Amino acid sequence: MSTATATHHDGHHADHPTGIMRWLTTTNHKDIGTMYLTFSLIMFLIGGIMILAVRAELFQPGMQLMQPEFFNQLIGVHALVMIFAALMPAATGFANWMLPLQLGAPDMALPRLNNWGFWLLPPAAMLLLAPFVLALFGIGDGAVATGWTFYAPLSVQGGIGTDFAIFAVHLLGISSVMGSINVLVTIFNMRAPGMTLMKMPIFAWGWMITAFLLIATIPVLAGGVTMLLTDRHFGTHFFDAAGGGDPILFQHLFWFFGHPEVYIVLLPVWGLIPHILTTFARKPTYGYKAQVYSFWAIGILSVVVWAHHFFTVGLPTPALLYFMYSTMSISLPLAVLFFCWIATMWKGSMTFETPMLFTVGWIILFGIGGLTGLVLADVAADAQYHHSYFVVAHFHYTLFAGGIMGIMAGVYYWLPKMTGHMYSEKLGKLHFWLTAIAFNVTFIPQFFLGLAGMPRRIPDYALQFSEFNMISTIGAFTLGLSQLIFVYNIIRTVRGGEKATDKVWESPEGLEWTLPSPPPYHSFSEQPVVK
């Protein structure tokens, strides 16, 4: 997409370096956004290949393809890659590309910070993946094998992969905090004259809450993993009972970050969904204020419910009750959002281009994730669900359907604006149907596996779990291969194809649609006025 932008406008703006130096030194929000999105797509494929290897091993009972040690490395790094290197950078990529265009700003507020924020990501990804390669040369015993949660004391026991992952998390955290500061400064200072906070595009609201949550919780995670590092190498006993520490302390620190993280990933998506619904229902957003207040409510609630991730560690009864009821109360603002989304569709004049298909599919599948989350809040029943495949299915409904499918809707929605070309509608629709069907074939069986008693993170399983695992693996491979259509469609659109109009869609709302497609390298040099 950037090649197209570059050739188009180099005549007017020859003041930036070309080739590799352009990308290394750029402070342009569109270039940086493109890099974030490209990085995210690459990591999405890497994380996907890892989990396909895992699903292949789980196709049948017995160990076929790998050792349990390697299996444990794959599942943990899959999660870290998908959450930190695929989902979060995709959201930041959209923020970079779209926030200045939506707010009528010439660029992000802190362009150099922006460049640095991106360029911390590739080294972080290398730190995550390097132990796999080092192990091939006999150095260390592979990547972090504790799952993405780093629970002590298992993580204290682990090899150098754990140290690599700790430093990777530090870098990713610094990058996220810098991205968040940039988003906040941009939103508060660079809105077009006349655009009050309550007139702002709802995508900006979603990102604002995400940014606050990141700044509030990433330091806690960084502190937690640093304590882990000193426990591992410098003789401290934060998580060791023998020295007066407590392994559960780590879980509190981790999930104080980890639960808000769910909403950190989801809020930008909740922000972009109303834009797509409005465009394709040809009707203004229903309950703008209600949605904004729900974002705030969810943001605040998300930092006070963390212990529902470890009900089984033996918390005292009052704590169990508090975390159960506070978790249940998240369903209320979430229900407001669902209400508003459906009410936006209601009595519209809908068409179903690919972004809308993904959005409708997203609402349904994310709904399943939300409803199963409601059951998980029940402490007594959670003893059964906890760390079983039921939970695996649940959080893939929120993070794959609720996160990645929402991101995909955004890609199809904004790609024509970014590149100036229309994507192939046929391939887009094919991609949607394959993804939606294969996703369900993969994860519905996992609900039943969990209920039947299959724990997560086991490399081999008892015979009664065979059939469902087989179906799930078939689904996973279909899901994985379908994403190649997505990649092909994007590449094809970047390289050429039918010209997109400035508005792209019939009657989209927002400042980004007042610019040409693709927008010039420097846009809104003079701020537009919003009435």
Place this chain on the structure above:
Amino acid sequence: MVFRFLQKVGMGLMLVLWSFAARAEYAWNFPTPATPMAADTLHVHNKFMVITMIIFVVVLGIMIYSIYAHRKSKGHQPASFTGPGTKAQVFWTLVPFAILLYIDFILMGIPAYHSVLLMQDTKNGAEMVVKVTGSQWRWQYEYMDGDAKGIQFVSTLTTTPDQIANQAAKNEHYLLEVDNPLVLPVNKKVRILLTANDVIHTWWVPAFGSARDAIPGFLRETWVQIEKPGTYRGQCKELCGKGHGFMPVVVEAKPEAEYNIWVAEQKAKMSAASADAGKEWSQEELMTQGKAVYEKNCAACHQPDGKGIPPTFPALAGSKIINGPNFDASGKLLADSHVDRVFNGKNAMPAWKTMLSDADIAAVVTYERNSFGNTMGDLVQPSQIKALR
């Protein structure tokens, strides 16, 4: 054309799923509950599933109707409302949230409150106490009171490596079978104390509806009251390293009379073992017993040929520790000696003093000192191990 193809694929998948559904023995829900707690959990789960299904179907129905009726291709003109307009509309907007509040905090919230109290009530009316210790990758059980007081044993997976490697046919209870299951009487409330030696494990039997973490350095508790005799199987469900998938929990629930017979048998075995520890063993006896102990407990990490998986699991063949002395001239145990390492453990090596009998430790040490090319020639007697306790 593509869509027709997809339709066909979808139909095919539905048929496959349906054929699974038709197989009655396949599990679609929690296993049949064996304790009051599990019955309560199943009840809560079923109720919740019905409620969420209703919500899902109603919301989906409204959405599908809208998708069908309010589409451009049918010429539907878009409305322009952005919120409830009249007072009646405001009222109807609030209704779903009132229903949700009722579901969250009354319909589900009140039973959930009672379930939590039931789950947490480990002490009232408890008739016996069993301590469960998780270690990488086996469970240890110890009876804390009553006639069974003092009985303790280790419960290890019996599925053979060749089954896991697909070189032999898999047993019916593949990966869910152990040498020494936990034996409990039926209809007695058993308080279960949990702890761990190394990392966090979770003791879980789905039919009991209770899962609780075993945390190194801390005691946690749960309880069971099994209502029907039988064998119940579960697994560790907290990632605990490479053997996480290979440390099942097996519980045999027996009627009281049979349970008492079992206790008496165990007591008899214990006194025999303590007599064993007193007598002088021959090299042949120690080597035979040692080989059996080694293959069951040590071979998973140090490998059957004693070559280990360095650096995590060191080789025993040619090991400096094994080929060195155990006791000084006065008979005192040397630090970092072979016996010290087996008895007290270090890092990933567990302290076997809590898991093996005196005779077993003496035998396995003797076996290791005289196998895999190690030729120390000396014997370690159970009495020497007994003296260390």
